[in-house]
Amino acid sequence: MTFQCPSCGKGGFKDDVAVARHMSQPRSGCSTWLQDLICSHSESDMDDEPVSTNTMDDGPHTIPDIETGGFGDWDEMFGGSSSERQAYEERTPTRNSEVIDSYPDCARSYGRGYTFLDVFNSDENSRHRATNPYYPFSGQKDWEVGSWLLRSGLSMGKIDSFLSLDMIKTLPLSFHSAKELRGRAEMLPSGPRWMSQVVPTAHPTKSPIVLYWRDPLDCISGLLNHPAFHDHLDFTPRRVYSTAQRLCRVYSEWMTSDDAWNMQSALPRGATLLGTILSSDKTNISTMTGDRVAHPLLISLANIGMSTRLKSSSNAFVLTALLPVPKFIYKKKRMRGVLEDRLIHECLDIVLRPLKLAAREGVMLSDPVGHTTTLSQLDIARSKADPNDIEIFFCEAQKFRLNGVNAPFWMDWVLSDPSHFLTPEFLHLIHREFYDHDAKWLICAVGDTEIDFRFSVLQAVTGFRHFHGGISKLKQVTGRTQRDIQRSIVAVSADAIPSAVMTAVRALMDFRYLVQSPIIDDILLARISTALDHFHANKDAIIEGGFRRGQRGGVIENWYIPKLELMQSIVPSIRNTGVPLQWTADTTEHAHIMEIKSPARSSNNNNYDPQICRHLDRADKCRRFDLAMSLLDNVPDSGQQDPDDDEKDENVDFDVDDDRDIPADLLTTMKHPGHSRPITNYFGIAKVLQHREVGTVPVPVRSFVVERTAFHLTYDPSIRNISVDDAAIKFGLPDLRPAIADFLRREATHGRDHIHTIGGARRAGPTASLPFDKLQVWFKLRVQDTDFHDASIIRPAQTLNCAPPSDPWTCGRYDTVIINNEARYLWPEDGLRGHTIGQIRLIMRAVGKSGTNWSWKDHFLVYVHRFDIVPQSSGADDREPSMQLHLLKRAKRSNGTWVGDVIPVTQLRAPVNLVPRFGASADNRLTPYNSMEHASQFWLNRYWDKNVYFPLSM
Structure with missing residues (x-):
């Protein structure tokens, strides 16, 4: 992934710090842009009427002014007027014949907002940085050494050992031990602060339930005023049509969906609509220590462009809470699960309360939206059973296919509907369903030995996995492996299975590929529905052939597959919330590594949650400090990079770009979603070569472009x-x-x-x-x-x-x-x-x-x-x-x-x-x-x- 300058549009920067360094070059027009932006906020018209919102006092907040200013102040920093907000729409790629109807009079600005530097300089030590920008460190070099040690992953003991070296002692460092270094790091300007509270439970647990969380509004504000997202924010709902006749809708980003348009219509004129993305899934902290599990809650903004948000290196998902993983003492295992589900909803209600208040008051809604059908069903269940009697209440809830949670976290969240905000997710709904079912049907139909042989004799393709041992006995199958099997299994199974079975499996494969499109119009929606219909019309052949079997080999003669049933919700979801690709869990699964697993490795393997919070707090302070120094003083990049967690697959025939013949000044690399390795941009190289003087480059030119x-x-x-x-x-x-x-x-x-x-x-x-x-x-x-x-x-x-x-x-x-x-x-x-x-x-x-x-x-x-x-x-x-x-x-x-x-x-x-x-x-x-x-x-x-x-x- 590469970052782009918000002023000149130049790309190829590896992170936001590099962008800031480029923008702060004294001879660059981009530095003027940055200064103009800062000045425009400092000199903005003070007579503008500020937005009127109610104060939300729901816990500790770092910057009270932002809290009382509401979303209007935060939005203001991104353009100052609704016309400038619509610039994102103009930058969004559209096909030649597309027509866009934008929602009128939305995303107004109200008064002066807060830039990243305003927030950075609002802490108690800002007066010291007036004379020494690197306070509490003595200077730039002192900070560079401290920053490297803080983010190196070294233990306290190893840092002390490093600092005790005779050569290091000769350096004029402001710290001489790991404890002193961490103490100075704690003095750096902070982002959203971590909080904790004990959550009482009606039923006993093996240990107290502690919830660690950060105010989600603070997390959202951090995303909104981050310079890296300046040119990638979208605040204007719109309806896109493929032609001027407006007969065929086109869906892509969330802002092109019906929900964004309908929500905006429920807000006052000029209000700014922010779409909150929440992602939560339990993750194993370590594969070597057994029952070590964390339950992170990540938050992001649907207003950030999909192509930017899905890049893991953009850090568009931030950790807002560590939900507890309780162990209830209850004799029935199923009831322990119900208690755990209730606790999660109770914790989500605590964490997300600021967002609910903002939705109800911050945007000045006059009336909340009515309850959904599910809440009506809960009312019926409550009338027949006491929610505190979990066994009887669970039996009543099951009649409506509910899980026994009596107070879901979204019940008092205005404009929320679980049938809309619970979006399809590819990693589990699409790819996992394929491996658990489609692949098993074909292995059974073709025969495990035969299909393994067929896969093994396919000619290897450079850069792609080759299944030398087949697919029937794979271990530790990841989402990437599931996608690799999908590439060939239809063609590999040809002529070895009944045609009706092939039609059914092929139809599901078409469905799977079509819904992954980043742009879907009404015509493609019809193809998606047709593909699913073709599967249902031919699926009986799978059972008739005895190819749907259980773990013990017995034939299953029903279609009770929840993931398959959920597929029918994808087409309505596309209309409601945009293309499902933007909700994929691939990015959040990678975020689990950076936000949970990596910090856990530096812990003492006991009481993980508070140590993870402290680690993330220090890392966030270092990143913010680096960015601020780059914006203000043209500080060189500290060189800190996220570790590459991509392990080399021995079954993939990698062909690393041989760029030794390309001059260094011509070599252009970038990051691409789904690829951790930087890629070479041959389009850029060819363009540069075209403008070189004759005799300055070898002829014939080895890099050239034809059409696309x-x-x-x-x-x-x-x-x-x-x-x-x-x-x-x-x-x-x-x-x-x-x-x-x-x-x-x-x-x-x-x-x-x-x-x-x-x-x-x-x-x-x-x-x-x-x-x-x-x-x-x-x-x-x-x-x-x-x-x-x-x-x-x-x-x-x-x-x-x-x-x-x-x-x-x-x-x-x-x-x-x-x-x-x-x-x-x-x-x-x-x-x-x-x-x-x-x-x-x-x-x-x-x-x-x-x-x-x-x-x-x-x-x-x-x-x-x-x-x-x-x-x-x-x-x-x-x-x-x-x-x-x-x-x-x-x-x-x-x-x-x-x-x-x-x-x-x-x-x-x-x-x-x-x-x-x-x-x-x-x-x-x-x-x-x-x-x-x-x-x-x-x-x-x-x-x-x-x-x-x-x-x-x-």
């Missing part, structure tokens, strides 16, 4: 010099020379802009004369494309392999790709129209003879074999009816040889995955190194990549 695809070849070829005939032998291409000759003839006839096709009669003979004798050859090509839904998002580059036979790749390693063969069609907008599938067999550049003028001597060519689509007698668009996948076969000439031709590299568009058609039983002679060469037919696997799924589904 960027290409990169290493400066040094894999083979520096080889004759055409030797290359033909090495790569098994007997018609290489005539193929090159035919390419040159087409280029001479039609010009450089001609789009070459693959196939047709071979004109040149095997001894055709060429204007060159030697070739340079590459075994790898890096291809980078943009997101299907948003061309401004650059995806990680992928590697296309094209290596000759070697051990263990005795048949060579050749990847498949989508190729453009008609100029009027574009990828990915037009799908497969005007495109074909090919296997690259040689990547080359001609080494021209001295004195020979040939226009292609400074460009790159590829030799590719073509695949043809096998027509289907009953299937739309030549797709196999039950799988809805294209079946391919190698194109052959009349003499039986594979059809191949030479084309420019610039006609390649995107990598594509093919899966061999195994038939009813796979050939046991297949291996991952020969399956692509010996199979006669292949499935065009659209499920391999979500970015390819949509164009291949057209």
Whole structure:
């Protein structure tokens, strides 16, 4: 993930501190922007009438002025007027024909607000920082050493040991022990303060119940005034339509949903709507110490743009509470669960009370919204049983499928409806459901040995996991593993299961991929509903085949699957709250590591919660201090980075970018959601190279862009010099020379802009004369494309392999790709129209003879074999009816040889995955190194990549 300057738009910054350092450069216009922003707040019109809100005295607050000022003051710091608030909408990528109706007269500003620096300088030590900005440290260098030690993860004893070194003692440090260092850290300006209280219970527990929490309003204010989110906040509800006729709604961010519009309409004119995101899930503190569990409650803002909020490095989710994990003393286990559920709701009510007050009073609502149906059902249960008699009350609650909680935390929260705010979550509802059910059905239907063999012989794809041992006996299956299995399981299972079973599973897979789209319109909603309907129409075949089984192997003859039932709520939820992708738990699961597990490792393994709170408080103080010093004094980044928790998977064939040939000043990297490793931006590199003076960069340029695809070849070829005939032998291409000759003839006839096709009669003979004798050859090509839904998002580059036979790749390693063969069609907008599938067999550049003028001597060519689509007698668009996948076969000439031709590299568009058609039983002679060469037919696997799924589904 990279951060962007809110003033000039420059990207590539690794964190908010780097942004602040850039903005504070004295020669930068961005520093003027920052000063103007500060001055605009200090000189704002004091005659403006401040917002009128009721004071909420619900516990200790750090800054009373913010508390009494209400949300209006906090919002003011982000623009000063409703027209400026709508700038986010203008920056939001939209398709050309989209029409936007914005909610009128919302998100007004009321008086002067508080910037990050205003809050920072409101503590008791601000007077000392007037003379020494680094107080309580002696200066910048003193702070840098202290900051590094505080965030290093070293224990108190190791810090003392470090400070006792003779060389360190010679440094003029303001602290000489770990205790003194932590004491100074406690004097730094604080963010939201941690509080604790004992929660009394009517039933005994093994230990007292202690709740640790921070005021959620303070947490929200910290997100609102954080400089990193300045250009990523959205305060304007809107309705987006695909055309000017306004017949088809488009849903994406929360602000495009019906709920945001309806909530805004319930607020007074000019009010600002803030959407609070709460995420809570128990997490194991350590995998080695047994019953060590924490229950964090994370908070974020739906107003922060989805693409920013979902990046774990943006720290858009903050910990607002550590909910207790009680152990009730009660004879019935089920009733212990009911008591635990009640306690959680009681604690949530305590923590979230400031938000409820803000919703009811801070936005000046005249009347609360009426109760929901669930509350009416609770009233009936209360009339028949005393909630304190938990066993009888639970029996009455079960009649309405309720869990026995008599006072849910949201019952007095205005504008709240659990059927709306409990949004679908992909990690459990979509991916876990797949592994627990769909995958098990297919393993049972195909056979565990057969399906494991099929997975094991698939050709490995660089950068993706390969299941060498199959999938039936996997241990510790993560969400990432579940997604990796989804990529291939439909095509792998082909021909081995009944067609009705395949139709049902394929329909659920389509449903799964469609709902993960970041932009969903009414047309796509209809496709989502249709996919789910197709599953239900064919699901009986799964039970009839005996493929739905329990843990003991017995056939289950019902469909009591809660996750499956919840899928029917996804379409209404999209209309109510926007696309489900923004509510994924992937980001919060990563936040558990940073907010819970990492602090717990530095504890003494006893009484975790208070130690976690103290650790997070110190870390937050250090981050805030770093950011403030960068804003004020142009302090260099302390170099503190979050540890990379991504462990290398031995089953993934990683291909780290070989950027040694790229000058350091050209190397542009970024972070991408879901990828912890920085990626190289070849689009940026190619753009820079275009503007370099002739002679300053090597020619031909190895990084270049065509439409929405960027290409990169290493400066040094894999083979520096080889004759055409030797290359033909090495790569098994007997018609290489005539193929090159035919390419040159087409280029001479039609010009450089001609789009070459693959196939047709071979004109040149095997001894055709060429204007060159030697070739340079590459075994790898890096291809980078943009997101299907948003061309401004650059995806990680992928590697296309094209290596000759070697051990263990005795048949060579050749990847498949989508190729453009008609100029009027574009990828990915037009799908497969005007495109074909090919296997690259040689990547080359001609080494021209001295004195020979040939226009292609400074460009790159590829030799590719073509695949043809096998027509289907009953299937739309030549797709196999039950799988809805294209079946391919190698194109052959009349003499039986594979059809191949030479084309420019610039006609390649995107990598594509093919899966061999195994038939009813796979050939046991297949291996991952020969399956692509010996199979006669292949499935065009659209499920391999979500970015390819949509164009291949057209």
